[in-house]
Amino acid sequence: MKIRPLADRIVIKNVEAEETTKSGIILTGSAKEKPQVCEVVAVGPGGLVDGNQVEMTVKVGDRVLIAKYAGTEVKVDGDECTIVRQSDILAVVE
Template sequence: MKIVPLADRVVIKAEQAEETTKGGIILTGSAKEKPQVAVVVAVGPGGMVDGNEVKMTLKVGDRVIAAKYAGTEVKVDGEECQIVRQSDILATVE
């Protein structure tokens, strides 16, 4: 199944959580922090949103940091993704 976001929406997928700490301690599933960096997997076309023209500046493959509680989590083909507005993306990671 393929997700095609509408308007100013972006589909992102979180990168894998770290398995060990910098000191070498192996983390259990409950001790792992939710990763902040995600990869853009789909981008909407932009257009008019709430009476304002929105130009999409993100592209598929960009690494980004999104607001912590933004968007909607969805599960597609067993993989967890998040659909957020472009304005909920805080930064790109290079």
């Protein structure tokens, strides 16, 4: 199955969280923070959103920094993805 986001929405996939701290301590699954750096999987067409013209500024493959609890988490074919609005993206990681 393939997801095609609408309007100014973007489908992102989490980049794996760090398994160890800088000092070498191995983290368990519950101790890891939700990753804030994600990879863009699909981008909506933009267009008219809430009466304003929205132009999409990210593209598939970009790595982005998102707000900690932004978006809606969904499972597609066993893969966990998050759907966010473009305004929830804080920066593009280069």
